[in-house]
Amino acid sequence: MILKDVILENYRNYLNLEIELDNNINLFIGENAQGKTNFIEAVHYLATGRTFRSNKDLEIINWEKNYFRIKGKLIKKNLNREFLLDIYYDRQGNKKVKINGVKYKKISDLFGYLQVVIFSPDDLNIIKGSPAERRKYIDLEICQLISTYYNTLSTYNKVLQQRNNLLKEIRDNNQKIDILEVWDEQLVKYGSIIIKNRIEFLSKVVPLARRNQDEITNGKEKLDITYNSSIISTPTVEIRTIEKNFIDKIKQNKNNEIKKAITLFGPHRDDIIFYIEGKDLKTFGSQGQQRTAILSLKMAELNLFYYNNEEYPLLLLDDVMSELDDYRREFLMKVIRNNNIQTLITGANAELLDINIENKEVFNVVNGTIKGSRRF
Numbered sequence: 001m002i003l004k005d006v007i008l009e010n011y012r013n014y015l016n017l018e019i020e021l022d023n024n025i026n027l028f029i030g031e032n033a034q035g036k037t038n039f040i041e042a043v044h045y046l047a048t049g050r051t052f053r054s055n056k057d058l059e060i061i062n063w064e065k066n067y068f069r070i071k072g073k074l075i076k077k078n079l080n081r082e083f084l085l086d087i088y089y090d091r092q093g094n095k096k097v098k099i100n101g102v103k104y105k106k107i108s109d110l111f112g113y114l115q116v117v118i119f120s121p122d123d124l125n126i127i128k129g130s131p132a133e134r135r136k137y138i139d140l141e142i143c144q145l146i147s148t149y150y151n152t153l154s155t156y157n158k159v160l161q162q163r164n165n166l167l168k169e170i171r172d173n174n175q176k177i178d179i180l181e182v183w184d185e186q187l188v189k190y191g192s193i194i195i196k197n198r199i200e201f202l203s204k205v206v207p208l209a210r211r212n213q214d215e216i217t218n219g220k221e222k223l224d225i226t227y228n229s230s231i232i233s234t235p236t237v238e239i240r241t242i243e244k245n246f247i248d249k250i251k252q253n254k255n256n257e258i259k260k261a262i263t264l265f266g267p268h269r270d271d272i273i274f275y276i277e278g279k280d281l282k283t284f285g286s287q288g289q290q291r292t293a294i295l296s297l298k299m300a301e302l303n304l305f306y307y308n309n310e311e312y313p314l315l316l317l318d319d320v321m322s323e324l325d326d327y328r329r330e331f332l333m334k335v336i337r338n339n340n341i342q343t344l345i346t347g348a349n350a351e352l353l354d355i356n357i358e359n360k361e362v363f364n365v366v367n368g369t370i371k372g373s374r375r376f
């Protein structure tokens, strides 16, 4: 797919931006704090309806203004169709999504149009950060792949909240224990779908990531990524098995859950573990090894999206080129080049211009403007 035109209004430091992107490589060069990441963030927002930096949409609106708007023209080659995406958000909290002029109620309706794989320095937190960050990562990827997943997630979170409230009421007032089962059923129903989808996602992406890792490290550092579940010890995508384990877990721990007034088991407690040569990468890996594993994983996502949609997603590389050594950088460029993946790359200086690729367009980012596109 190709993102052709992007228009930003009052998006962080961009008051009025109109830009036409190249189908291949787009380099965004600029000093610090000029708006490079802001632009990448806006494109990512157009794909996912959220910012990858914080969770507050209000922070995105330009300080002097009352709303922001992002528009993009997307060309899906496999469908031979164009889509006009339009997102609006204002200080009153109104969020509006239009696709080809038609209004949609939910921001999640955006999923499935523009698809992106983003790679930024913050992604090291997928390995180094808390389990919550890894869950957030995997959930967002699955949202982009499976149209119903977002609703499953938000229903699960509501059920979880209600169930926790109920557990507290049972503990404090010793009543309503008879309706706990109703919430248990809902928890198990939606939670099991989440677990199944996460395991399925990993079962597809991990072999691809391992292959990349083998190529990058010359077979010296074997990568593995496993799903560590509070519900099942052996990964399975058999939904009945997951549900059965889930119900058993809840039954066995009922008294403990009431005592603590919290739901102790479910996908909200699960984690993903990265291993290199069988050793936990979070604990034992060097920063370089962690970065390589993330690179292998992100490149694997490109393939997975391709298998799913017969089209590559947009690749967003924010400030990562300077952190990769020549060999890794060349590996990355080879993937982009061989598959004609539309890519946006940001960086501080012209070291990026050495990138060994013919079709590229260079943009200069200065204080909320993007100018001077030159073709090399």
Ligand SMILES: Nc1ncnc2c1ncn2[C@@H]1O[C@H](COP(=O)(O)OP(=O)(O)O)[C@@H](O)[C@H]1O
Pocket: 011, 012, 013, 030, 031, 032, 033, 034, 035, 036, 037, 038, 039, 059, 060, 061, 062, 063, 064, 365
């Ligand atoms: N809501 C906002 N309104 C106006 N400017 C903003 C807003 N949010 C961030 N900025 C500005 O954006 C700049 C940072 O842009 P960023 O894209 O992160 O820089 P970089 O080019 O280093 O990636 C800072 O100067 C910051 O003050």
Ligand SMILES: [Mg+2]
Pocket: 036, 037, 038, 319
């Ligand atoms: Mg930046």
